Amino acid sequence: MSRLRVRASGPLRGSVRVPGDKSISHRAVMLGALADGTARIDGFLNAEDCLCTARAMQAMGVDVEGLPETSLMVEGVGLSGLREPTGELDMGNSGTGMRLLLGVIAGQSFAATLTGDESLSGRPMDRIAAPLAEMGASVSGQGGRVLPPVTVRGGTLRGIEYHTPMASAQVKSAVLLAGLYADGPTTVVEPGPSRDHTERMLRAMGADVSIDGLTVTLRPGRELVARDVTVPADFSSAVFVLAAGLLTPGSEVTVEGVLLNPTRTGLLEAMASMGAVVSVSDTEQVAGEEVGNLTAREAALGGCELGGELIVRLIDEVPLLAVLAACARGTTVIRDAAELRVKESDRLAVMADVLGAMGADVTEHPDGLEIAGPTALRGATIHSHGDHRVAMSAVVAGLVAEGETVIEGAECIATSFPGFVTMMQSLGAQCVEEHD
Numbered sequence: 519m520s521r522l523r524v525r526a527s528g529p530l531r532g533s534v535r536v537p538g539d540k541s542i543s544h545r546a547v548m549l550g551a552l553a554d555g556t557a558r559i560d561g562f563l564n565a566e567d568c569l570c571t572a573r574a575m576q577a578m579g580v581d582v583e584g585l586p587e588t589s590l591m592v593e594g595v596g597l598s599g600l601r602e603p604t605g606e607l608d609m610g611n612s613g614t615g616m617r618l619l620l621g622v623i624a625g626q627s628f629a630a631t632l633t634g635d636e637s638l639s640g641r642p643m644d645r646i647a648a649p650l651a652e653m654g655a656s657v658s659g660q661g662g663r664v665l666p667p668v669t670v671r672g673g674t675l676r677g678i679e680y681h682t683p684m685a686s687a688q689v690k691s692a693v694l695l696a697g698l699y700a701d702g703p704t705t706v707v708e709p710g711p712s713r714d715h716t717e718r719m720l721r722a723m724g725a726d727v728s729i730d731g732l733t734v735t736l737r738p739g740r741e742l743v744a745r746d747v748t749v750p751a752d753f754s755s756a757v758f759v760l761a762a763g764l765l766t767p768g769s770e771v772t773v774e775g776v777l778l779n780p781t782r783t784g785l786l787e788a789m790a791s792m793g794a795v796v797s798v799s800d801t802e803q804v805a806g807e808e809v810g811n812l813t814a815r816e817a818a819l820g821g822c823e824l825g826g827e828l829i830v831r832l833i834d835e836v837p838l839l840a841v842l843a844a845c846a847r848g849t850t851v852i853r854d855a856a857e858l859r860v861k862e863s864d865r866l867a868v869m870a871d872v873l874g875a876m877g878a879d880v881t882e883h884p885d886g887l888e889i890a891g892p893t894a895l896r897g898a899t900i901h902s903h904g905d906h907r908v909a910m911s912a913v914v915a916g917l918v919a920e921g922e923t924v925i926e927g928a929e930c931i932a933t934s935f936p937g938f939v940t941m942m943q944s945l946g947a948q949c950v951e952e953h954d
């Protein structure tokens with residue numbers, strides 16, 4: 519167990535590079551494994567979530583060299599080269615790893631059982647089991663919501679047209695990956711614009727993928743060709759540094775080489791609606807994705823109303839947005855965010871508790887939060903609930919709170935942002951880690 523002690527800080531100053539994008543790292547190692555040829559991955563997120571995915575591919579006979587570093591070589595075994603694992607595949611805390619792999623294994627001629635930690639064991643897999651069953655595979659788990667451990671048994675798959683009940687890149691990706699093995703085209707139609715990294719990477723590797731608005735179709739029949747991948751810095755990690763820069767007095771911080779895929783950068787638009795413009799510079803294209811430097815300076819924030827498709831494009835940033843809202847003048851209303859209830863924790867309930875404990879005025883709604891600010895936050899003892907984004911959001915709140923904020927269970931930060939505490943310290947944050 520580890521604990522963070524955080525005190526009011528500022529000015530924060532400096533330029534940093536955060537670790538590689540989690541979503542792209544998962545996909546690079548998974549799709550690299552299914553390709554013909556060898557691929558080099560640079561900037562791989564060497565953190566627990568993505569390491570679980572890499573180890574799962576190894577357990578299915580794929581040679582992944584370089585673990586646990588940020589440069590890997592993946593020797594692809596081709597679409598039909600995976601071997602039945604001898605034991606269960608432990609996906610740790612990673613919903614993305616588990617859900618995408620269920621799609622891949624649905625196309626194999628073997629069965630596998632996937633397990634996870636306490637948090638992942640409470641996350642529903644019925645959203646994946648339903649479309650995969652329609653395609654001809656079976657996914658069985660615990661209870662009606664198909665909780666892990668889950669067993670997936672591959673079969674001869676049919677192409678389907680699937681309308682996802684929620685905008686979810688994990689569901690879309692699982693269906694498309696199974697679609698690589700189907701007897702005809704597979705189409706996914708979404709209610710909102712979830713992140714599109716799977717489609718981009720499949721296309722770059724030669725798959726026949728067509729996109730028309732919120733409809734994606736994959737026509738099977740082509741092998742995947744190994745492609746080297748340089749993983750850009752993770753926007754969803756950069757945001758913690760940027761938010762700390764916006765909130766703490768006299769600060770100016772830059773995060774370099776950040777992924778700027780528009781399905782991910784909704785928080786920049788939300789910040790702009792709150793009166794804080796994060797500036798973008800030195801943009802370039804890296805492996806088909808725009809990357810650039812982001813700079814945030816201390817700014818006075820105002821409340822705003824957020825909902826609809828913007829929420830999909832900032833889905834992982836809602837806990838942090840709640841912290842910004844508590845510091846903003848006026849009321850912020852976040853709607854259409856019920857998906858937050860089935861993330862690494864129930865992020866609506868947990869953030870209402872965390873900010874409530876720090877003195878904020880937060881009302882929880884079934885699909886969102888209403889936060890009246892600004893609040894002079896007070897230090898408190900917070901539990902992370904095993905959720906990395908809750909823990910890092912609480913650190914940002916602690917940087918502007920009066921007194922000491924103690925975050926218990928901070929080891930979960932390592933699932934997505936190894937080096938977070940050292941990086942924040944290097945910028946001037948008063949944040950100290952203790953181990954039991």
Ligand code: S3P
Nearest residue numbers: 541614685686687688712833834
């Ligand atoms: C992810 C998709 C998102 C996101 C998660 C990563 C991905 O989940 O919350 O952190 O890499 O596909 P949903 O697509 O289920 O909303």
